[in-house]
Amino acid sequence: MTTQTGTTQAGTTDTATTAVETTHGTGPDAADGAQAHELLALDDVKVHFPIKRGVLLDRTVGHVYAVDGVSLRVNRGETYGLVGESGCGKTTLGRALLRLTKPTGGRITFDGTDLSSLKGEPLRRMRRRMQMVFQDPLSSLDPRQSVESLLVEGMRAHGLDTGAESTRDKLKELLASVGLPGTALRKYPHEFSGGQRQRIGIARALALRPDLIVADEPVSALDVSVQAQVLNLLEELQAEFGLTYVVIAHDLAVVRHISDRIGVMYLGALVEEADADTLYARPMHPYTKALLSAVPVPDPTVEDSREQILLSGDLPSPSDPPSGCRFHTRCPWRQETLCDTERPELREVGDGQRVACHYAEDILAGRLSPASGAVSVPPEVGGDGVAGDGAESAAS
Ligand SMILES: Nc1ncnc2c1ncn2[C@@H]1O[C@H](COP(=O)(O)OP(=O)(O)O)[C@@H](O)[C@H]1O
Ligand code: SF4
Ligand SMILES: [Mg+2]
Numbered sequence: 001m002t003t004q005t006g007t008t009q010a011g012t013t014d015t016a017t018t019a020v021e022t023t024h025g026t027g028p029d030a031a032d033g034a035q036a037h038e039l040l041a042l043d044d045v046k047v048h049f050p051i052k053r054g055v056l057l058d059r060t061v062g063h064v065y066a067v068d069g070v071s072l073r074v075n076r077g078e079t080y081g082l083v084g085e086s087g088c089g090k091t092t093l094g095r096a097l098l099r100l101t102k103p104t105g106g107r108i109t110f111d112g113t114d115l116s117s118l119k120g121e122p123l124r125r126m127r128r129r130m131q132m133v134f135q136d137p138l139s140s141l142d143p144r145q146s147v148e149s150l151l152v153e154g155m156r157a158h159g160l161d162t163g164a165e166s167t168r169d170k171l172k173e174l175l176a177s178v179g180l181p182g183t184a185l186r187k188y189p190h191e192f193s194g195g196q197r198q199r200i201g202i203a204r205a206l207a208l209r210p211d212l213i214v215a216d217e218p219v220s221a222l223d224v225s226v227q228a229q230v231l232n233l234l235e236e237l238q239a240e241f242g243l244t245y246v247v248i249a250h251d252l253a254v255v256r257h258i259s260d261r262i263g264v265m266y267l268g269a270l271v272e273e274a275d276a277d278t279l280y281a282r283p284m285h286p287y288t289k290a291l292l293s294a295v296p297v298p299d300p301t302v303e304d305s306r307e308q309i310l311l312s313g314d315l316p317s318p319s320d321p322p323s324g325c326r327f328h329t330r331c332p333w334r335q336e337t338l339c340d341t342e343r344p345e346l347r348e349v350g351d352g353q354r355v356a357c358h359y360a361e362d363i364l365a366g367r368l369s370p371a372s373g374a375v376s377v378p379p380e381v382g383g384d385g386v387a388g389d390g391a392e393s394a395a396s
Contacts, residue, residue: 039212039244040074040097045106047092051319064319066092068268069106071346076211079238079245081255081276083291084265087315090248093265094214097246098130099123111211128158131205135217137197141189147175147200148185151207158208171207177240178203178233195226199233206237214246219254231258253295256280261352264288267326268318270346274353284349284360286331286370287311308376325358332374333363 047067050060066089074080082090095101097108099115108115110126118126134140141150151171155161162170172182178199189197198218205213215234219227235258238245249255255262256276263273264287272285283289290309311330316322322329328339338358346356362368 037075038073039076039111040246041107041109042070042072042097043107043109045070045093045096045108046104047089047096047101048104062319065268065321066318067096067103068318068321070265070268070270071106072263072270072273074212074244074246076244077238077242078260079247079258081259081262082246082248082265083252083255083262084250085291085315086250087318088265089268089318090250090265091216094132094216094246094248098127098132098214100132125158128208129210130212130214131208131210133198133201133205133213133215133218136221137194137201138189138221140201141197141204143189145188146185147187147189150189150200151185151204154204155207160208174203174207177206177237193226194222195230198222198230202230202233202237206241209241210243212244212246214248216248217250218247220250227254234258251295252280252291256295264291267316267321269326269356270354271327271356272354273346274351278351278353282353282364284353284355284364285327285357286333286363287327309370310374310376312374325356327357332370333359333368334371335359335368 045067046065046069048063048065051062051064053059053061068089070093072080082093084090092101096103099108103116110130113126115123115126145153148168148171151174152161152167155167161167168185171185175182175184180196180199180203184192184196184200189200192200198221202218218234219230222230231254234245234247237243245258247255247258252262259276261273261275262279263270264279264285265271266287272279272283272288274282279288280292283292286309289307290311293307293309309332311332313330316326316329322340324338324340324342325331325334325344328334331339334340335358342358344356344358346354349355349360357363359368
């Protein structure tokens, strides 16, 4: 995300920059070559939670494959949107990449350092540079602490608290940059609205001058009317402080405008990744197509002709994922027997788009028809693109 949005938060001042300016020369201009642009690299990251049984919970009877082989790259200054339905492993992946959860396997590299090589003080110092903004600001902010004490806490832990007066000035600048008045410092979380509390959560992350912010469903708990304001604020802060974001959401509408690139997760793995415009214009994985078909389109003529894809069945349990393609139990384009037996790799299909589907090209070209009744296309738009040609697919 590199564009500035129009709205300016009340009280934003130029001096706010000095309060939370990054300590690293990390702008894209400072770097040369792909490696130098890359802030975060995940290679085959896995997080498996053991399922324990027995009186002493001493027997492992299985595993929840919450994250099961995710590889991706996030460049400096970029916003990576991570999308998928509830339970697909987004939060677990977010926590693993900040090392709040230890991965079972794979490698996470942050600014050139393999995080698994760090322990103790070096790990703690590295953690300052990666902060999380949580879904529910009320439960993530201790109700007994004033805003000042909430903000100072982390700064103190990392030696950024430079004395009462100068710290208070910094905090006021910080609050101004998230659109809150300095008087908020003396108040408590319950005295604010949901949107304001999320601004406090964002200020708390910013207070540590991070390079990377993982925002886990940052607007899911907020009224729709407030969601856009908080997303705009995140965009403004990114431009102001040179931040890199991973923004997690369960719905593609939320990440559409904020993301440069989007990864779609299903049952612990990425099924598709592309830059945001490509993903919306040309989704190739059946699961992405289904997610997109559930996003309402503001234009009524487009909305009336929108292809609707209905997925059968529920999300399978991540403790017993389907064989072969994990999506085969719900996929309208499933083909015997390859889909049931062989797990498709996430592979490049051009334009930086990656898809984990054996038949992505055939589906895109309309050479394969979806199962009867799975896709409804209004008669006047049939034949255009992926789903319209087959007689079966016109069933509604
Ligand atoms: N600490 C844990 N122990 C066992 N299972 C967990 C734990 N945390 C998450 N899970 C399971 O891992 C799966 C992925 O969860 P989560 O990462 O929270 O998904 P999402 O954020 O996409 O909704 C879910 O089935 C969830 O129940
Ligand atoms: S590999 Fe098969 S089951 Fe999986 S998404 Fe592609 S067509 Fe559907
Ligand atoms: Mg979650």
